[in-house]
Amino acid sequence: MKIEQAYTIVCAPGRNFVTLKIVTEDGVYGIGDATLNGREMAVVAYLEEHVLPALIGRDASCIEDIWQYLYRGAYWRRGPVTMAAIGAVDVALWDIKAKVANMPLYQLLGGRSRERVMTYAHCTGKDIDGCLQEVERHVAQGYRAVRVQAGIPGIPTIYGVAKREGERYEPADSELPAEHVWSTEKYLNHVPQLFAAVREQFGHDLHLLHDVHHRLTPIEAARLGKAVEPYHLFWLEDCVPAENQESLRLIREHTTTPLAIGEVFNSIHDYREMIQNQWIDYIRTPLSHGGGITHMRRVADFAALYHIRTGFHGPTDLSPVCLGAAIHFDSWVPNFGIQEYMPHDDLTLQVFSHDFRFEDGHFIVGEAPGHGVDIDESLAAQYPWKRASLPVNRLEDGTLWHW
Numbered sequence: 001m002k003i004e005q006a007y008t009i010v011c012a013p014g015r016n017f018v019t020l021k022i023v024t025e026d027g028v029y030g031i032g033d034a035t036l037n038g039r040e041m042a043v044v045a046y047l048e049e050h051v052l053p054a055l056i057g058r059d060a061s062c063i064e065d066i067w068q069y070l071y072r073g074a075y076w077r078r079g080p081v082t083m084a085a086i087g088a089v090d091v092a093l094w095d096i097k098a099k100v101a102n103m104p105l106y107q108l109l110g111g112r113s114r115e116r117v118m119t120y121a122h123c124t125g126k127d128i129d130g131c132l133q134e135v136e137r138h139v140a141q142g143y144r145a146v147r148v149q150a151g152i153p154g155i156p157t158i159y160g161v162a163k164r165e166g167e168r169y170e171p172a173d174s175e176l177p178a179e180h181v182w183s184t185e186k187y188l189n190h191v192p193q194l195f196a197a198v199r200e201q202f203g204h205d206l207h208l209l210h211d212v213h214h215r216l217t218p219i220e221a222a223r224l225g226k227a228v229e230p231y232h233l234f235w236l237e238d239c240v241p242a243e244n245q246e247s248l249r250l251i252r253e254h255t256t257t258p259l260a261i262g263e264v265f266n267s268i269h270d271y272r273e274m275i276q277n278q279w280i281d282y283i284r285t286p287l288s289h290g291g292g293i294t295h296m297r298r299v300a301d302f303a304a305l306y307h308i309r310t311g312f313h314g315p316t317d318l319s320p321v322c323l324g325a326a327i328h329f330d331s332w333v334p335n336f337g338i339q340e341y342m343p344h345d346d347l348t349l350q351v352f353s354h355d356f357r358f359e360d361g362h363f364i365v366g367e368a369p370g371h372g373v374d375i376d377e378s379l380a381a382q383y384p385w386k387r388a389s390l391p392v393n394r395l396e397d398g399t400l401w402h403w
């Protein structure tokens with residue numbers, strides 16, 4: 001089953017996506033998501049210039065060998081661009097293998113461990129009342145878990161909060177990076193009030209999540225974790241930038257609020273110390289950025305030894321291809337926790353057809369052979385790539401800050 005053709009498809013139906021298509025000599029094809037938000041063309045160049053020419057003629061069924069070839073063989077290991085490129089190849093090859101076996105992907109992984117996959121929705125508001133209305137709307141739709149984020153008095157723009165109520169926020173919202181302002185003190189004083197209000201109105205059954213977007217120092221994160229303990233969060237996400245894994249130890253020693261981390265990680269080594277020391281509770285790396293199914297299966301198995309569960313990243317800047325493959329993984333993985341779900345717009349869903357279903361706050365995996373997501377290439381061609389950037393974040397005095 002030789003690989004005959006491999007190429008990238010870059011399109012922007014509403015926002016940018018990079019898709020990798022691999023076609024075998026028998027005409028079977030698989031697709032993978034290679035989107036790295038705000039750095040899309042770096043992955044395209046990595047694939048087109050360095051990876052795809054070396055794939056032609058290789059046996060598409062040797063997924064493990066191709067993974068090792070691209071990881072060890074590159075000499076320059078790890079990093080988001082490399083791992084996103086490997087992830088796209090890996091998911092496309094799993095798609096091919098499952099199609100050839102005439103099975104939905106989850107069957108190849110070991111079969112289903114659950115009937116449905118719990119998701120969490122994003123509920124955002126300009127203020128606490130706006131956020132409460134969004135929680136109400138999502139609970140009425142059947143969600144059992146919601147991520148809550150609200151505007152903070154005195155801070156003009158907050159990342160992760162939609163510009164208009166009832167809409168999604170767009171992470172890469174301008175051609176060049178917009179500049180946001182940040183005040184840790186204003187944020188830390190406000191967040192516990194948001195959770196108090198949500199618990200008061202909705203009680204304690206609903207799972208509540210919150211994303212800090214890496215903006216605190218370890219001791220500030222510990223303070224926040226303690227402050228929200230009475231509201232029993234499902235998780236507090238990315239509370240610090242974690243190049244220094246030891247940061248999580250300090251936070252862990254101060255609070256019982258569960259911690260999720262890793263949407264910007266791409267390798268098992270980024271997590272190694274925090275997993276084996278049990279400093280975290282959930283891993284966030286999406287399949288597409290973490291070297292695909294082959295690598296993320298290893299991360300999930302390693303995490304399972306320490307009671308750590310999956311909570312894959314699922315924003316709109318990962319394409320439906322990544323989401324579709326994740327739903328197969330989520331349906332199989334024994335230590336599943338939750339799946340993030342930020343719905344794509346209608347145009348994106350026209351470009352990417354899919355067979356997973358969404359019902360009552362849960363995904364139900366499809367039965368089509370492969371991962372069940374496809375791309376309409378001629379429709380995609382009508383929406384060319386546009387430069388789009390994530391914002392940067394500055395303190396009130398102008399200092400560039402983590403974001």
Ligand SMILES: O=C(O)[C@H](O)[C@@H](O)[C@H](O)[C@H](O)CO
Nearest residue numbers: 037171211263314315317340
């Ligand atoms: O969904 C999340 O938890 C996020 O933090 C996203 O909003 C990311 O910031 C975005 O995916 C970056 O491209």
Ligand SMILES: [Mg+2]
Nearest residue numbers: 211237238263
């Ligand atoms: Mg996040």
